[in-house]
Amino acid sequence: MNIFEATDYKKALKEKLHFLNSTRSSRKLTVRGMAEKVGIQHTYISRVFNNDGIHFSEDHLFELGHLLELSREEIEFLILLRAFESSTSKLRKDHLKKKIETIRQDYKISAKQTGSRMDSISSDMHHLLDPFSVVTLAAFSVPEFAQKPKLLCNVLGFSQVKLKEVINKLKLQGYIDFDAESFTVTNLQVPHIHYSVDHPLMRAHQQLMRTLCSAHLMKIDESDKRSFMVTFGADAKAIAEIRRKFSSFLSEIEPLVIKAKTEKVYQLNFDVFEWC
Structure with missing residues (x-):
């Protein structure tokens, strides 16, 4: 009431x-x-x-x-x-x-x-809580996958039923225009959004994406990935400088991504956190 x-x-x-x-x-x-x-x-x-x-x-x-x-x-x-x-x-x-x-x-x-x-x-929930939806939307920026979406089933390892589910989801959210007869993506609107920690779904989205990333990393050749992991001791000053340099690094590579022609889809993750 x-x-x-x-x-x-x-x-x-x-x-x-x-x-x-x-x-x-x-x-x-x-x-x-x-x-x-x-x-x-x-x-x-x-x-x-x-x-x-x-x-x-x-x-x-x-x-x-x-x-x-x-x-x-x-x-x-x-x-x-x-x-x-x-x-x-x-x-x-x-x-x-x-x-x-x-x-x-x-x-x-x-x-x-x-x-x-x-x-x-x-609307965000339908997109962010399905990591395949996030990756598929990015993949449709590659002309080959937009014209032949079924190729993603082999590349990403999901069924055609799941592919159709994701396509319908992206269509309803207004991210894509899809021609069911030719089974092609005719228009794409990729949102350039970085969700902050204030977004209620942000952490859940990251966790789901990490799970998918871990599974995918196990399947691809060593030559197709660059992985780095280290556990180290440092002080607050060093960590602050590492975070500053990473922010600077992101600022440097963003123009490269914006200008680049989309030929493939990549993933970049970065974590700095305190164990104890």
């Missing part, structure tokens, strides 16, 4: 009580139990609920809202509704009405932005 769409704070409380109890198989809230916790008679709560001329005090309303698991913002909004309903001053009611409408509007904007972000995360 959406508290910010409420116009009657008492009705909102009753609906929230009903909603909470509908989600619980035990420990259901009762008017009597709520009254005991707030320190008022349960008959008083019933009287307020059923009488337009009687209102909870702001303190009682705050405590009831807390028992009903409302957020601080939701409780404060209901307190504003209570003030609007109980006020006898036209000037104050006009002022309160404007505040209420402003909060409603702000909530709608916030909800829209949250929904947009959730849609974005959902």
Whole structure:
């Protein structure tokens, strides 16, 4: 239920009580139990609920809202509704009405932005949590694979069923245009995005990619890979310099990648972390 769409704070409380109890198989809230916790008679709560001329005090309303698991913002909004309903001053009611409408509007904007972000995360989830999707999208920048996607089944070691699943996924996300009749990729939109550690899927994506990379490394010839691993002791100053040099290295190679003609797909991983 959406508290910010409420116009009657008492009705909102009753609906929230009903909603909470509908989600619980035990420990259901009762008017009597709520009254005991707030320190008022349960008959008083019933009287307020059923009488337009009687209102909870702001303190009682705050405590009831807390028992009903409302957020601080939701409780404060209901307190504003209570003030609007109980006020006898036209000037104050006009002022309160404007505040209420402003909060409603702000909530709608916030909800829209949250929904947009959730849609974005959902879209990212389909892509980032399937490492084959990430590699396949990059592979389609190679003309040979865009024209003959089925070649990837042998190269990457997955079935045609999986290939079709990945293609449909990339198509739905708007990354590719695909001609089912000729079974070719006709257009490609590769997102140049580096996901930061703040992205909720970033670490899961990296772990899945590492697993796929490890499996692939075992299959390819030594001449086709350059692997390096070292465990060493150092101090904070040395590590800071290593990280600085690596950032500088990335800045140097990025223009090379941007200018290069895509003939094959490569992987570059780098980790620096503390063991103990």
